[in-house]
Amino acid sequence: MNTKAIYAIVAVAIIAIAAVAVFALTNNGGEKDVDHTGKSFADTRLRIYGNANGDDVIDKTDVGVINWIISSNADSDASKHVDWKNLYPLADANYDGKVNDSDAKVVQDIIDKKSVRMYYFNKYERVTYVNYPISDKIGAEYLVMQLLPAIKSYGMLKAVDDTTPSIYNNIYPGVDKMPVMGTWREITIESLTDLYNKGVIGTFLQWTGGQNVDYIWDKAEQSGLADKMSFVIVPCQGPDVIQGVLELACMLGDQSLSDDYKKWYDKVMDELSAIEKKISTGKKTVTAVRCYNKNVSSIAAFGSNQGPALWFNKVINFQPDYVGKTNFTNIGSVENFASSATDEVIVMFQKNCEWSEFNDMVDEYLTAVYKETEQFKHERMYAIDFEIMPFAAGPAGCYILAAHLYPELFKLDDALNFLQVYLDDFAVRKGADARQGYTYTGPGYSS
Amino acid sequence: MEEQAGRMDLARRSALLWASEDDLESEDSKNAVREYHVSEMRKLAFTFVCIAAAVVVAGLSIVYGTMDLGFLDCYRIIWEHLTGNIQDKLLDYIVVQERLPRVAASLVTGAGLAVAGCVMQSVLKNPLADPYTTGISSGAGFGATLAITLGISLVGGNYAIVVNAFVFALVPMLVMLGVGKLKGASPTMMIMAGIAIMFIFNSFTTVLKLHADPDALAILYQWTVGTVADCKWTDIPLMAIIVIVGTVVTQLLSRKLNILATGDDSAKAMGLDVENMRILLLLLISLMVATVVSFTGLIGFVGLVAPHVCRIFVGADNRYLVISSAMFGAVLLEVADLVGRTVIAPATLQVGVVTAFIGGPMFLYLIMRQRKSSW
Structure with missing residues (x-):
């Protein structure tokens, strides 16, 4: 074989290899690239239409799934058709009841951060939409605003409701100087339009804790304001808080914003799962009470459906007398408490105080209300603050509680380390020491 | 001779x-x-002034809100809506779907509560009588509390609270009717029965509140202080029909009310069936009040204060008092709502809070200058 022939063969080989490489790099829809396992809707944390495979991000694999569904359902062999409505319900990115090229384009637009209407399954189990990417000028209602520090975007908060400053001006600095959207859960289309027209906010983050209903979406849609502003109605309480964090970051057009919190959340949840396995046969039954003021008559217990309780369920059984009720059950006196409460008691506080004041405050309140009880005398009352429980810091609070209740199984130090990571990385106020506040380390109790 | x-x-x-x-x-x-x-002539003039004031205040209320839309712009928006030529969907929504229903609800509710108060004060011969003395508000409050705290309601969906409030608001009247039939429908008996029912329902409501979580309590608070913010156009026709018909019927019976006000013995002497007339009137106003409070919650003072103010100008003649009370009550509640949604805008002061702020001092003033002859 002469030299020219060899050169020709080598050139052809190089071209062929290059062609294969180009084909491999640019091919998004090959069947071998698609994860067909999908995820059940119940397990999906990012319930945004376009997240075809149900994982925690919207990316090109979702485009692959959509294209695979399209090609499968175009096949003449019906056995190859995909029941996407049940298996991949979020593949219908434009929520028109069909999966076709339009859906793939929507997902591609999301990846490319182009403006598009983004449909999602909101907290009230309705499909609503936002104008993706949503504006980073956010007006947030009472407490749902804590999703913003979780994605390290507290600076996006531009307006609040009128309740927040009085309760949380300590925890969220600057809220008392922000424009007010209106009265909590009574915010009107008019007030939002006014702030939108003035350029103050472009996104409304609606409070979704507790038992309130979706009071504004229908009005937003009917008035046309939903076409201008984005109404974000995502979970913010209990274990579902991760859904809110992931969805908010995705809607903002930067899914990496939720990476750190997701990592922290998943790590702590793994620890909690290990806890649940270890104590599955021996979960303690505990009384959970609130301690919002020093009046004995205000002693009230809560069960497994309350906001704070959404986390506690992982490590305890609630006292059966209060389970199944969605409201606080008034106990009303030390006598009633002493005669009915379990040996160990969780005490929930909701106080707008400085970090360093928390333990002193707990001392003061518990002494005023529970001083004569056996639980107090035998150091069986575990205080935890509303700020970290039931919201984004909930996993850490839960771990701390487990460490108190099952000291032979879990180390309090490990739990406090988790909380410290949260306080350092996600809390708005900086410089907090997990060992100083949020766990009861007052007189007579071990730290 | x-x-x-x-x-x-x-x-x-x-x-x-x-x-x-x-x-x-x-x-x-x-x-x-x-x-x-x-x-x-003075009485007529006052009545017409009240009617004119209601129109003017309503007209101005539409213009004011969180957004500064301008007088002419507001009415242009309304005109465009009526002619089907909507230029700005969002502004149309704000004016026609948010502001206007509030204005209409305030007028209707204020009129209804004031007429009810007027009738109650005449029928029961008690200057402190108002729609709530018969336990109507307590019954409505209990029904709403049941729906909000426990989710127990006669119907589901968006009208759970409304229907509950309406039905339970009528329960006190049924009890009073029963008492009236058994013990005779004297003013004293009616008031005593109403107060008893009020205490009973209030105690049940308190028990429910003790077990309510903060969110339910917040909703309940908003309802019990009263608000017209939640009234929609679909609610207004029912409220308006009941209030207008009730007011017209009351006006037609105003001469008989005058006779009733002279005392049971004189009224009987003049041929009036006192007990049945009293029951009929109370039934009528109970229906009116139950209808409005089921949508707006409990708005106090309007039914108490409006008739007293009108008595200063028109005296106790129900031929003028009923219609002027209706108009003055409409004006009072309209002003209260306007103040409530503008004074701390964009936050809102509930209309029931404002009526208490206005009504309390006004009532004190009335007490100070009250002429016995007008009562």
Whole structure:
């Protein structure tokens, strides 16, 4: 074989290899690239239409799934058709009841951060939409605003409701100087339009804790304001808080914003799962009470459906007398408490105080209300603050509680380390020491 | 003979009051007639002023809100809506779907509560009587609390609270009717029964509140202080029909109300079926009040204060008092709502809070200058 022939063969080989490489790099829809396992809707944390495979991000694999569904359902062999409505319900990115090229384009637009209407399954189990990417000028209602520090975007908060400053001006600095959207859960289309027209906010983050209903979406849609502003109605309480964090970051057009919190959340949840396995046969039954003021008559217990309780369920059984009720059950006196409460008691506080004041405050309140009880005398009352429980810091609070209740199984130090990571990385106020506040380390109790 | 002469003189003097001054013989008679005509004209004028004020206040209320839309722009938006030529969907929504229903609801509710208060004060001969003295508000409050805290309601969906409030608001009236039939429908008996029912329902409501979580309590608070913010156009027709019909019927019965106000014995002497008339009137106003409070929650003071203010100008003559109370009540509640949504905008002060702020001092003032002759 002469030299020219060899050169020709080598050139052809190089071209062929290059062609294969180009084909491999640019091919998004090959069947071998698609994860067909999908995820059940119940397990999906990012319930945004376009997240075809149900994982925690919207990316090109979702485009692959959509294209695979399209090609499968175009096949003449019906056995190859995909029941996407049940298996991949979020593949219908434009929520028109069909999966076709339009859906793939929507997902591609999301990846490319182009403006598009983004449909999602909101907290009230309705499909609503936002104008993706949503504006980073956010007006947030009472407490749902804590999703913003979780994605390290507290600076996006531009307006609040009128309740927040009085309760949380300590925890969220600057809220008392922000424009007010209106009265909590009574915010009107008019007030939002006014702030939108003035350029103050472009996104409304609606409070979704507790038992309130979706009071504004229908009005937003009917008035046309939903076409201008984005109404974000995502979970913010209990274990579902991760859904809110992931969805908010995705809607903002930067899914990496939720990476750190997701990592922290998943790590702590793994620890909690290990806890649940270890104590599955021996979960303690505990009384959970609130301690919002020093009046004995205000002693009230809560069960497994309350906001704070959404986390506690992982490590305890609630006292059966209060389970199944969605409201606080008034106990009303030390006598009633002493005669009915379990040996160990969780005490929930909701106080707008400085970090360093928390333990002193707990001392003061518990002494005023529970001083004569056996639980107090035998150091069986575990205080935890509303700020970290039931919201984004909930996993850490839960771990701390487990460490108190099952000291032979879990180390309090490990739990406090988790909380410290949260306080350092996600809390708005900086410089907090997990060992100083949020766990009861007052007189007579071990730290 | 003397008695007959006295009656003839009374009849003659009464007739003279309707006579033209020119037909009268003495200067005293002429002055009396002149004063009577002036008094009648004053009452009519006050009534028309109230009607005009209601129109003006309603017209201005539409213009004011969180957004500064301008007087002409607001009415242009309404005109465009009526002619089907909507230019800005969002502004149309704000004016026509958010502001206008509030204005309409305030007018209707204020009128209904005021008429109810007027009737109650006449029927029960008690200056402190208002729609809530019969336990109507307590019954409505209990029904709403049941729906909000426990989710127990006669219907589901968006009207759970409304239907509960309406049905339970009528329960006190049924109890009072029963008491009236058993014990006789005297004013004292009615008030005592109403107060008893009020305490019963309030105690049940308190028990439910003790077990409520903070979110439910917040919703309940908003309802119990009263608000017109939640009224939609779909709610207004029912409220309006009941209130208008109730007011018209009350106005038609105003002469009988006047007779009733003279006392049970005199009324019976004049041929009036006192007990049944009392029951009929209370039933009528209970229906009116139950209808409005089921949509707006409990708005206090309007039913108490409006009739008293009107009595200063029109006296106790129900022929003028009913309609002027209705209009004044509409004005009062409209002003209260306007103040509530503008004074701390964009936050809102509930209309029931504002009526208490306005009504309390007003009532004190009325007490200080109250003339016994007008009550």
